[in-house]
Amino acid sequence: MGKQMTEMLKGTLEGIVLALLTGKPAYGYEITTLLREKGFADIAEGTVYALLVRIEQKGLVDVEKRPSEKGPPRKVYTLNIQGNEYLDEFWRTWSFLAERLEQLREGGN
Amino acid sequence: MGKQMTEMLKGTLEGIVLALLTGKPAYGYEITTLLREKGFADIAEGTVYALLVRIEQKGLVDVEKRPSEKGPPRKVYTLNIQGNEYLDEFWRTWSFLAERLEQLREGGN
DNA sequence: TACTGGTAGCTAGTAGTACTAAGTAGCTGG
DNA sequence: CCAGCTACTTAGTACTACTAGCTACCAGTA
Numbered sequence A, B: 001m002g003k004q005m006t007e008m009l010k011g012t013l014e015g016i017v018l019a020l021l022t023g024k025p026a027y028g029y030e031i032t033t034l035l036r037e038k039g040f041a042d043i044a045e046g047t048v049y050a051l052l053v054r055i056e057q058k059g060l061v062d063v064e065k066r067p068s069e070k071g072p073p074r075k076v077y078t079l080n081i082q083g084n085e086y087l088d089e090f091w092r093t094w095s096f097l098a099e100r101l102e103q104l105r106e107g108g109n
Numbered sequence C: 001t002a003c004t005g006g007t008a009g010c011t012a013g014t015a016g017t018a019c020t021a022a023g024t025a026g027c028t029g030g
Numbered sequence D: 001c002c003a004g005c006t007a008c009t010t011a012g013t014a015c016t017a018c019t020a021g022c023t024a025c026c027a028g029t030a
Helices: A003-009 A015-020 A030-038 A045-058 A081-107 B003-009 B011-019 B027-037 B045-057 B081-107
Strands: A061-066 A074-079 B062-066 B075-080
Touching: A003 B081, A015 A030, A015 A045, A015 A074, A015 A081, A015 B081, A030 A045, A030 A074, A030 B011, A045 A074, A061 B075, A074 B011, A081 B011, A081 B081, B011 B027, B011 B045, B011 B075, B011 B081, B027 B045, B027 B075, B045 B062, B045 B075, B075 B081
Parallel strands: none
Antiparallel strands: A061 A074, B062 B075
């Protein structure tokens, strides 16, 4: 992956994953494949798992272990209230940044 | 500053500063005040100077020392060809991310 | 049986970047 | 003379995505 993309994902990937969880719980492996479908083809698996541990420790998601039909048990992550608030804050921050950047791109300096 | 903003700026602040430099050279102190005018009120001075050192070492800008009317000499930064290419790459990366995020926000998961 | 491959999760160590917190230094006005 | 603005610098810290591995379960196949 490009280095610029790597740096830009810092701070946004967390929001992306939380956004994926709105409404539909998912487990780690599922999230990585979801990300690939959504166009984030080069995000390392290990990155996702580490991120999931982080948002769990922050208390943004509830976790439940469920047996899988094909493989080891899955850890299913569900966005909770705190996670929703955090996600709202994320979107506000994102909007702020995106607006300024569009101004910079169009307005010219 | 919010922690989310801090993390989100990683990778984008560099592009923002380079964008500010397109067409008009500027020096560090000027850039920090420019950033504040543009809405990035809470970006630490030290952050900007460190970033400027970095983009200089990457060879994205040309540097010239000029005496100031009121204070120590200024280091004036000018975007060069490599910087322009880097900035193009930055906008491509940004567009990619912004598109996916808008899809995520609207399309709903 | 042995082996491959898909599913599923985990970890130690590294690099990059924004931050804090402090400092140096020149100039002007009270 | 010193407070305050200008202007730049630096050491140390925290956070996050990465690499590069590892464990483990199951199905199909040679």
